[in-house]
Amino acid sequence: DAGITQSPRHKVTETGTPVTLRCHQTENHRYMYWYRQDPGHGLRLIHYSYGVKDTDKGEVSDGYSVSRSKTEDFLLTLESATSSQTSVYFCAISDPRGRANVLTFGAGSRLTVL
């Protein structure tokens, strides 16, 4: 997966509990992204980061927050999980110095909120 590790890969949790998903990269890429994948919607951008401590919202950011304190780590937090956040979450990275706009994806984290 080109040096991208997502953890956990699978998680089952209950409504109202906090959840944090971690994305770790070893490529030293500047840009990192969190997408969610749902049937009938494809992939939708949640949040993205263009540098350490530099983040911005995507199209479906409500209920999610992110943090990036180091180049290699990008955390996605659900402060209080809801059943509508049951999904597969993908982290991606890109390097504008190289193949611009080409995203490399992690293997995904499947989250089930009961």
Add this chain to the structure above:
Amino acid sequence: GNSVTQMEGPVTLSEEAFLTINCTYTATGYPSLFWYVQYPGEGLQLLLKATKADDKGSNKGFEATYRKETTSFHLEKGSVQVSDSAVYFCALSDYGGATNKLIFGTGTLLAVQP
């Protein structure tokens, strides 16, 4: 805003059949266009890309041509194999803010039968 529309699946073909998956887009400016593929249980992988009008992207026997006049980027393959069974996503680059993001279509499931 920018968007991508691709044909709904599933698409079921016999081995060695010809494949077309339609993709059209709406965008301001001149985005780059992409096809990504997702094999079962994995993250997305870049299949091919085109960065300007009339460019043809190709990889592993798949081809797509960037048609500005019809705002299309249809994916084709002359002879599919069982190993091509996967979900295919069309995407475009969305320039804005401090980074470049990708906007994805909803995905098309391809099932190839022996």
